[in-house]
């Protein structure tokens with residue numbers, strides 16, 4: 001769309017224009033509603049908070065917003081692909097490429113990750129009897145850095161420069177020779193900034209779990225969600241720095257004329273190795289926490305302890321270790337030779353063993369139990385068959401020679417959505433329904449929850465099952481069109497219908513949240529007849545949840561207390577030292593400054609780089625001067 | 640009318656299930672791969688069926704009802720025997736799968752490293768967004784690849800710009816085309832016909848349009864064709 005102003009013509013694509021209008025209007029509406037309801041103090045509380053539950057809610061809220069954005073992109077992709085040789089709106093060529101690139105990038109980094117990290121923040125400290133995360137201030141910094149990165153990637157669209165090299169950003173396509181626009185710079189800086197936040201979050205989780213468990217809660221008595229959080233955090237700690245390095249090198253190739261991924265000495269294959277050494281563990285980073293959530297939920301709603309606890313823990317650990325030894329299965333067609341290919345084929349197959357152990361343990365947790373079909377349980381039950389389909393296609397993909405046919409076809413698109421939606425997204429929904437009372441003191445509506453579940457899951461299978469067949473019939477992924485003679489029309493058409501059903505399911509979810517706040521069902525401490533410590537504290541969880549501090553003597557301590565002690569947990573003699581909660585504008589300030597810093601690089605403004613760089617560093621100084629530990633230590637001395 | 644035909648034929652296709660390009664191989668390489676796909680699928684169906692049967696059985700049998708809702712299930716920590724069973728059986732299953740995987744992966748790549756004596760050599764150049772095929776006698780073709788039946792064809796794959804991937808589903812799996820590094824792919828088509836070829840690695844704006852036709856001719860026809868093309872260029 002071109003329009004004229006002061007004798008100059010401006011060009012803006014109609015989709016971007018529409019997005020501007022929507023965002024400005026809804027922004028104004030939200031501003032008005034907040035002001036009318038007098039909610040600015042609440043907002044301020046959340047913005048300056050360092051409390052784990054509130055930060056968890058912030059993660060979940062932003063993940064939901066980004067899910068809507070990337071979901072709309074998925075629908076756009078599906079509409080353009082609904083019929084052969086489609087010419088819908090502007091979504092051909094680069095516009096389509098941008099759509100699937102930001103869809104994938106946002107879904108992985110700004111939906112799947114924050115959904116899980118958000119739930120960890122809400123639940124893990126309570127499940128292990130901690131007062132808060134080990135480093136509350138750093139926790140806030142993690143969140144705001146994540147959000148700054150997410151906003152960078154999202155704002156690229158409004159600057160008409162979306163990333164367009166796929167979420168994998170393969171060199172040399174992602175090098176400035178082939179994609180000179182700012183889009184892939186946004187990708188580099190967005191992921192870099194949010195990546196720092198993620199690494200800090202992982203460190204925080206590890207220290208919290210290692211240092212702040214309630215007295216008596218040995219590692220062997222810890223619920224499985226904290227366990228999977230612990231393993232996941234180690235994976236993050238090892239995998240994310242590899243991404244940091246890869247992005248750093250890519251930034252040098254794009255901006256400062258180095259040649260790591262091109263030319264005589266460099267090679268584009270280096271990028272693929274670096275990316276997948278990060279990228280494969282990443283897919284376990286987003287599935288393991290979901291496994292943990294399912295373990296806790298299935299056990300609660302079968303009214304039985306989880307079957308084979310020890311083998312569950314061993315299984316997650318082995319999956320975590322093997323996760324670092326399989327990255328070449330994304331590169332079977334690169335031509336690395338039969339030895340490399342078969343070695344990595346075997347290691348990949350091996351991962352199926354611990355995964356299978358977990359599946360059977362879940363099934364046998366339900367056996368002889370008493371299965372209650374609540375919404376969180378429904379999502380967990382929907383997960384099992386769905387994820388098994390993704391698992392078996394995973395084993396099929398690991399067969400190196402056969403993968404040369406599947407690779408980069410719609411078969412792969414089907415496979416990874418079965419694992420990521422069937423695993424991560426269903427797990428996140430299950431977790432949100434399950435812990436919603438701990439976040440807000442109210443339950444989500446069960447009836448609407450069931451609508452949400454059935455629409456989403458049925459829609460899911462209608463969308464993604466046909467993609468296996470389209471792939472086997474030779475449809476490559478990342479294409480914006482196909483021909484009638486390709487014989488993939490019917491699969492794509494059915495798939496598009498399914499995608500809209502999933503959209504309806506998501507609307508039911510959002511409507512459910514709205515309805516649940518409008519007519520709240522207040523719940524007590526323990527709405528689900530839970531087994532673990534988080535159900536012993538009030539809903540929503542208060543700032544100082546464990547007073548007095550419980551003494552943990554078994555796995556499922558609350559369940560045991562309800563059976564044998566009339567619901568009273570044994571008390572510990574001494575409490576653990578608690579992290580200090582503060583309120584501070586510094587975390588959001590630091591993240592904002594990082595964003596300015598990144599923009600200064602993306603648009604090559606040296607003066608702004610210097611100013612923003614000094615700005616960022618000054619936050620370190622400020623933090624040192626205002627450290628609350630110093631203040632608290634002084635107060636204690638004076639007492 | 641054409642739309643109707645497309646819809647009808649697609650419905651038939653979904654009903655008939657197979658006829659998928661990948662499962663309709665026209666070369667030894669593609670046959671090996673098609674076998675692996677079907678073999679792994681069959682093995683995986685065993686796993687899938689087991690899980691689904693247990694799943695439906697347990698959820699149905701142990702669901703909460705009005706009668707049993709006050710029952711407290713017995714505590715159960717695990718079961719050594721069961722746990723060992725579902726660790727060992729999958730390992731055996733995967734070992735069964737691993738054997739042909741290794742064998743065929745080696746076969747495919749061995750056949751691509753030795754150069755058969757009677758082979759046809761074709762230089763394939765990928766560039767954004769088209770394919771060029773150069774024959775040994777100097778004939779150059781764009782977007783149309785003509786090859787003989789029953790003779791090994793050695794593709795020398797090179798890229799002028801970014802990474803592409805050379806894929807003719809009916810003739811075999813894809814091979815990435817990487818700038819600055821020649822890759823080789825050898826296939827021996829064993830049936831005449833016209834097959835779709837596509838770029839399978841995302842390579843930029845018009846990646847979707849980076850397609851070519853592969854025409855497999857009898858050796859006679861191929862000879863005539865290449866001589867005719869040669870005369871044209873002179």
Ligand code: HEM
Pocket residue numbers: 071074075077078100101103104105107108111112165166167168413417420421424425463476477478479480499502
């Ligand atoms: C909600 C419904 C969803 C639909 C209908 C959908 C649809 C699609 C489609 C059609 C593609 C292929 C694009 C192409 O190759 O041209 C795609 C790619 C992708 N999707 Fe989704 N998707 C959905 C949700 C998700 C979720 C929840 C995740 C992750 C948690 C996800 C992650 C990805 C990734 C990583 C890619 C690859 C992007 C790339 O090729 O660079 N998607 N999606």
Ligand SMILES: [Cu+2]
Pocket residue numbers: 279280283326327329330
């Ligand atoms: Cu992988």
Ligand SMILES: [Cu+2]
Pocket residue numbers: 803804838839840841842843846847849
């Ligand atoms: Cu391409």
